[in-house]
Every structure is written in C-alpha cells, then in structure tokens.
Amino acid sequence: MNQERIFKVLLGPHISEKATIVAEDAQQVVFRVAPDATKPEIKKAVEQLFEVKVASVRVLNSKGKTKRTAHGMGQRKSIRKAYVRLAEGHDIDFVGE
DSSP states (O other): OOHHHHHHHEEEEOOOHHHHHHHHHHOEEEEEEOTTOOHHHHHHHHHHHHOOOEEEEEEEEEOOOEEEETTEEEEOOOEEEEEEEEOTTOOOOSSOO
C-alpha cells in the first residue's frame, strides 16, 4: 500500500461515550475510515501511523439518520467505523498529556 493511500484510509478518531468505554475495557480504539477501506488496509494504516501492533479489526457501517428540516426531509451522512483491537502492551494516546 502506498503512502498516499495510508493517509486517506483513516479519517480520524471517533470519540463517543461508547468508544471511551470500549477503549478502557477491551483495549480497542475506534476510527472513522473511508467508505471503501478494507480490514487489511485499516490494519496496515494504524500500524504504520501510530507504530503499534494491531491484533484485529472490526468494521461497522452506520447509516445516516433521516431528519426533518425546514426544507423537507434530509439525511445525515453515513459513516464507516473501525474498531481496532491493539495487541497486549500497546496503546494509542490521542490527548498527549
């Protein structure tokens, strides 16, 4: 995989209440990823960008909600999330304190 694709696979961390609980309990980190990203691409991108060892990757497609607006019905964007389980002893710190 070329360097340009690595930077396009991961769109950023997904911070939510559930993602925080999963990070504490199961040594997992949640990322928003490109809609066409595959599990091997996600694994390689995380390992190269954060210099950690990845044990497994699970992918979730979350469909955007339909919402009523002043101009009729609208829809939020659909997102693709990756739950990345890190190997024992590895950690990613986004806060950097």
